[in-house]
Amino acid sequence: MVWMDTFSLPMSPLLLSIVLIIVMYTITTQYCGQIKVKQVQFTDNQSVIIDEKTGLRASVRKLYIIDDVQLNSPFDIFKTGLRKSKDKCCFGMRQSFSSPIKWITYEEVYEKIQQFGSALTTLMKEISMNNFIGIYGKNSPKWVIAQLAGAAYSFVTVPLYSTFGDEAIVHVINETGLKIIVCDTISQACHLNKINSHKLKVFIIMKPDNTFESFKKECSDKVRLFTFEEMLEKGCTNWLPEKVPDGDDLCMILYTSGSLGLPKGVMITNKAYLNAAKLTISLAEENHFSTEDLSHVSFLPLSHTMEQLTMMLAMFSGGRIGFLTDGIESLFDDFRDFKPTFFCSVPRLLVRLYMNFSKKVHSKPIIRKVCQYEINKRMEEQKRGIYRRNGIIDFLFFREFRELLGGRVRAIISGSSPIDRDVLCFIRAVLSCPVSEVYGSTETLGLVCSTMFEDVDAYHVGAISPGVQIKLIDVPEMGIFVSKDQMGEICIRSKSNMLGYYKNQEKTEEVLDSEGFVHTGDVGVWLKNGALKIVDRTKNLFKLSQGEYVAPEKVEQTYLFCNLIQYVYVEGHSLKPYAVAVVKPNFRRLRKEAVDIISKLAKTISSPIEKKCENMKDGELLEEITDAELCTSKEIREFILERMNSIAREKGLKGFELTWTEEMLLTV
CATH class of the missing domain: 3.40.50.12780 (ANL, N-terminal domain)
Known part of the structure; x- marks a missing residue:
């Protein structure tokens, strides 16, 4: 039979490839994938004008009210999670990547909150301080326990950005009258004590080391020093009931990390904090985001509002929260082991x-x-x-x-x-x-x-x-x-x-x-x-002489997709029709890709770089020419700019947003 003879022939390479692709696709579709369908919302009506005169707009979205929970402070959000996940994992961290993750349950966290809050209240009476507590350190279970203890016992939390300089830190401590600071290490406490002329009264150390006792003796007359564990013991022997705050009471003072002047303390009431937390939870509900088996890795600073609210969503849901083992450099290693179900980035x-x-x-x-x-x-x-x-x-x-x-x-x-x-x-x-x-x-x-x-x-x-x-x-x-x-x-x-x-x-x-x-x-x-x-x-935006507005941040972020660039700063003037850029090249990448240009420079000797190149081979040129000398070359400048603007056009930047060769400055 003809058809049998046809199939008995050897299969061609092309046909074999097609068959293999079909088989692999079938296997991977069947065994290596999943399909999820979420409820679709219409996206063509995302706000509504409620005042034609002022153009005031409001939301068309529904607020999912949390009716079955009484919320007075961030601590009540935690207690909601406690009811859902009493004996389940709450906070997890490890000493190193070679050690296992140590988890503590919601019930254990609750106990530590009560102990720490009781100890804080006792200390406040002993040293006649205000009800402000500073927290200075990396995200950790102890950081959050200190914050929640403050909320449970009507303290005002004052987080300090780790990026603050000495002047900013002194300003925050003096302005708030802080007497107690929870910090990571003894070295941090020593530094804070030094720059504040011994105005602080209590340091609580989350990660004590072998210098703890010597520092304690050194400061015995002026500053009281406790480890975090000692505070828990103090609270255990002097247990006090929680003190429910009023909605209009201050919950936190979040100091901005703005680049201009000293940081400003943003006053957040319990009512405002809870409203923001409810909005976050509501939007998760609106988008049908499953909070079942929720897991989060906390890596953005807890002095940042976005991480605060993400943390509250995780705790409200009774989810697990992991903390970084080392630093942001090994973030993906922590993600691999903690396996988050959502993250804030x-x-x-x-x-x-x-x-x-x-x-x-x-x-x-x-x-x-x-x-x-x-x-x-x-x-x-x-x-x-x-x-x-x-x-x-x-x-x-x-x-x-x-x-x-x-x-x-x-x-x-x-x-x-x-x-x-x-x-x-x-x-x-x-x-x-x-x-x-x-x-x-x-x-x-x-x-x-x-x-x-x-x-x-x-x-x-x-x-x-x-x-x-x-x-x-x-x-x-x-x-x-x-x-x-x-x-x-x-x-x-x-x-x-x-x-x-x-x-x-x-x-x-x-x-x-x-x-x-x-x-x-x-x-x-x-x-x-x-x-x-x-x-x-508003302070960044500038207008060109033809009347077009340029948003420099947008242009800068687009240019950063060019692998020849490490940093870029874009500026303009209302009397000029174009923007200019100051660029710090990625010199390692530039040297790999600019060999031909440097070789050409050697053939036309009219500048210091070109004279230096006269009797050198290509490989030697890359070693001899400094970064500063590369920056003075017009050819190098044009080479980088051509690549920058090629990417910019691909990304849809308009002509007036592109920078000019003659005005571009390369810098080391």
């Missing part, structure tokens, strides 16, 4: 994942195109609420990136700055989970806006949160008028807004107006679907 970390992927497929155009096709396909599916982890492309290329984050991430929250479109699409597709960009500030405490899970568009911060009102106002000193430019300064009113700046009425009146609006200093614009887009800071 900044764009820099997501870009790192994207760049790792790009390096792998850069030299393989066919694979790159296949992966991009799959990413585009998944973006269309996610608009319909479909999130899948199957298929041969997923199995071969995407799975390893999910494993970097532990393999269980179900949602990602990103804040602090916009995410590039390519990065956003990559993360959503490869991790097969929603990514929500959020907008807020210390002064507004929490999620003012956030992108809906089904909204896959980039470069905006999404819909207004329930209970929040936003308007745009003119910035006349910048020549920005809402009626003409369709953009303006973002002003926010909500129950989560700050009470004001601590002991700084002048600065308070500059930011918080009589109607309760916080003037953010950010310039925004409303998109057609009612979503808010952040243009830039």
